[in-house]
Amino acid sequence: MYYLQALGASLREALQHQFGGDAGPVSWEVAPASVQVTGRHGDLTCHYAFHAAKLFHTNPRELAHVLRAAIPPSLGVSTEVAGPGFLNFSLEAASAKAILSDVFQNPAGYGHWQQKQARQVNMEFCSANPTGPIHLGNARGACFGSVTANLLEACGHKVSREYYFDDFGTQVDTFALSLLARYREAQGQESVFPEGGYQGEYVREIGQRAAQEHFEWAGLPFQDLLVELRRFGLQEMARAHRQTMDGLGIHFDTWFSQSSLERDGFLHRAQVLLEDAGFLYPRDGALWFRSTAFGDDKDRVVIRSNGEPTYFAWDIAYNLHKRERGFDWIIDVWGPDHHGYVMRNKAAFQALGYDADDLTLLIYQLVRWFEQGEEVKMSKRTGEFLTLDEVTEAIGRDAVLFFLLNRSPDSTLDFNLDLARQQSLSNPVFYVQYAYTRAFSVEREAIQRGLAIGEIDLETCQAYGPAEHRLLAKIALAPEEIATAASNLLPHRLSGFAKELAGDFHSFYHDHRILGVDASLQQARLNLVSAFRITLGNILTLLGLSAPETM
């Protein structure tokens, strides 16, 4: 149990003792600067008394005093009640020791949590259309999904990362036809480029490669050639997507092919299940799903009058497939153009007999691309778009990730490549990473001087003053921040915390020497620096960023 968890538990239990009810876990924050500036000291604060007072219909300030009295001295904090009911905590040697022990006991796992009810999570994200390269819009979903998966894992869940590959349908047909034209072109044959085909350069390249590696296909009948090229093209695109994701350090456990849903009978099975449950009916030659039974504003077609399943039908089958693979929590990360599909998918999920809460559909907002002050509309058809590889190459992997991570998924994101390139060196990611590097170099120097790190005793902890306590409080907060970001499915919370944590360290480092001061103070500060470095390193890892030892 982490230190703050223990402290929170003492408050929670005090309430149970007093009122016989549970007000839930305590949430913490560092004391606002105003509290510290005015001399009303405090390293950590909580507004639990307000929260609980509302629940138990009592006065928050009186309640705060009750809570204060209930904190066991062994926890080693001094507590005071401020204003209408804030509880401010100041760290002391014993609490400092407890926090450091949390870190050094299991450095690589600091900030992570055990989970009594671990869920089997299937997290599907990015899933860019295979008819084109991954662009910045897909990247947002990739980054968001990947870090969210990391966070859930850190909270003890089992997470499988999945990439859905749409290798079926009219778009892929058009892609194959475009490829065919490029293939023939590369062989010096006459070719007519299909109307509405994919004009991007990458199609030409794949066509050329196909022509070089498989000139023998030229003799095939049209349909057979198209099948070969289609397969070849999809393979190439899958490889390209995987490479792009690898370049960002984002990995998937499963690359799931849409067409396998039909091959393995899931498309059919989903239909039978819904049919048996009485949620399907024919109208106008098509087959409809009664999504209005679950609050949707109209029913939705699953099988078109031409006999082809709709995109929605594939989704239903896919969710069924995921459930039958044993996942009890399905999370999909979708772009803004899918928001209309949330309701109907939840409806179908329930119609299959599952709990709507076990399907989470996360929608992130659009990325708009600006160049010289003007918005550039992306289009795969015309081949005009900014690929993720281009952006990564221009400003660097960590900078791209941090740029995407820093923003709430609910806000549209404007991306100006000129500006990003220009400012890539001032990207806050380097500020954060530099803090890690600095701390690491202090440790390296300390080891060279023959000092030991991480041996925690109460006496050494007596050496800490207000500056150290402030940084320690931030370190103690890390597990809470990770849990909060995870439970809200909002990774950008954690990147914000990483900046704060790094900032506190930079500030401390500037004002205080670590090596070469009085021996016990030196030991105490060295432990602090190391605990900081471990904490920040774990956070960087969760964010999918590198933690460089030198820069």
Add this chain to the structure above:
RNA sequence: GCUCCCAUAGCUCAACUGGAUAGAGCGACAGACUUCGGAUCUGUAGGUUGCGGGUUCGAUUCCUGCUGGGAGCGCCA
């Protein structure tokens, strides 16, 4: 017309289940180490949180009506 998202400093964005004087970075201005890495630190300027109501001890946060921007509203994927 309906649904979803957004509007906070000059710019890009934060602000946990409603909490203390709304915070960072970039840009501007003024400063700071002969020691462990200056990709750093400190300070100043910059705000009627789009506008109007409401809920209460307390609202950037919740409700409501506007204004402006984005996305979606297909038997496309």
